[in-house]
Amino acid sequence: MIKKNQIKIHPLFLLFGAALFYFGEGGLFWDMLFCWTIQEVGYAVFCMKKGLTARHWLFTPLGVRGDFVSAEFVPFEEKICTHFIGSGIGILLSVVLFALELKDFARLSLLLAGIRLFPFLPLEGGKIWLEILGRWKGTLRAASWLTKAGCGVGYGLCVVGIIFSILFPIAFIAVPVGLYLIYVNKHEFLQIAKDLYFGMLDDTVKPLREVIVTGEESPLELALHLNPYEDIFFFRSNHSGVSQERVMLAVFTGKDRKWVWKLADEKEFGAKTYNFGYDDM
Secondary structure, X not given: OEEEOOEEEOHHHHHHHHHHHHOOOHHHHHHHHHHHHHHHHHHHHHHHHOOOEEEEEXXXXXXXXXXXXXXXXXOHHHHHHHHHHHHHHHHHHHHXXXXXXXXXXXXXXXXXXXXXXXXXXXXXXXHHHHHHHXXXXXXXHHHHHHHHHHHHHHHHHHHHHHHHOOOOHHHHHHHHHHHHHHHHHHHHHHHHHHHHHHHXXXXXXXXXXXXXXXXXXXXXXXXXXXXOOOEEEEEEOOOOEEEHHHHHHHHHHOOOHHHHHHHHHOOOOOOOOOOOOOOOO
């Protein structure tokens, strides 16, 4: 990864650009870069007004992508709306370009705005589904589904790009896009897990939810229930429970299920009570 301050350039972005120039589509590259930049700058302005700060900017075969973090808890509805901003700006840009009779440029902006909403990570569409499925089935379980889907799409693009490039050489540009999807989705799960853990450390009051388990589950299997919008406690029937923080700590430190429940077994708390708080850590 090429880095300069908060700007990062993924090597596959360079391969993507080089392929376009090689096939005589340098103008298309600059047009795409312009549309990506306008969409991401607009998205950045919106995020900064909401109190989010940029962790870094990344140039990829899927566009210029800003990674924003918030020091405070962000509600579910606000996160969903935020993920639509970049595409909304891309649509507005296409309207302006159509008005200026730059039809090809306008169609490109509209196409790139639509691609942002494709339902796989790291695109905004994937993040929207991560929030929706995560709240319903658990963030890590949703992340597992979406990252596998993203890798599948990446492998598919690589195969299509290689096969079709025999007849249409420019189809080769699908290969760096596919390779990037494979790369990023193989690393995305851990980043999502870290973000989930740090979100649990926020002091915001969240709804409490009990999950009854057998006690035979691994820490990762327990962690699949978690999401950033609830405080979840795990109980074995008629036994004491453990907090979600202890479960995530077990995941990150490689502990087994015995470690998860050991301290709980030493306490005299009845099932279905929150009196133990977080001291089971």
